[in-house]
Amino acid sequence: MSEESKETKLIRQLDRMFHDHCVVMQAAWIEWKHGKGADAAMQWIENTLDGPGMIPSDDEPWATEAQAYYDANRSEPFPQCYCGRPSHIAHMSEGYCCDEHYRIGSAKAKDSPATAREGG
DSSP: OOOHHHHHHHHHHHHHHHHHHEEEEEEEHHHHHSSSOHHHHHHHHHHHHTTTTOSSSSSTTTOOHHHHHHHHHSSSSSOOOOOOOOSSSSEEEEESSSSSHHHHHHHHHHSSHHHHHHHO
């Protein structure tokens, strides 16, 4: 098998996996809105995660906070907030976990000597 065909096969496999994960989320949404409600909808999500052993353990970092868990574990996380929490706001190569920390960080950046030298 040539290298190109291996790459093509991998791309097709990843495409199918991504597609199926999107369809699972759509099915869960349909179950929630038009089926048996939120608990039945979550069964779609749980089954998708449980099969390959992807349900987070409660002792994993941020496993009890959905936004922080997502921020820390996404494929390309933003830089960590200065407070140590995962970030979901990115600005000027910095990461912030909340609007308050973004405002504080932005104000500090405006007052820093480096920003003054750059003309900002």
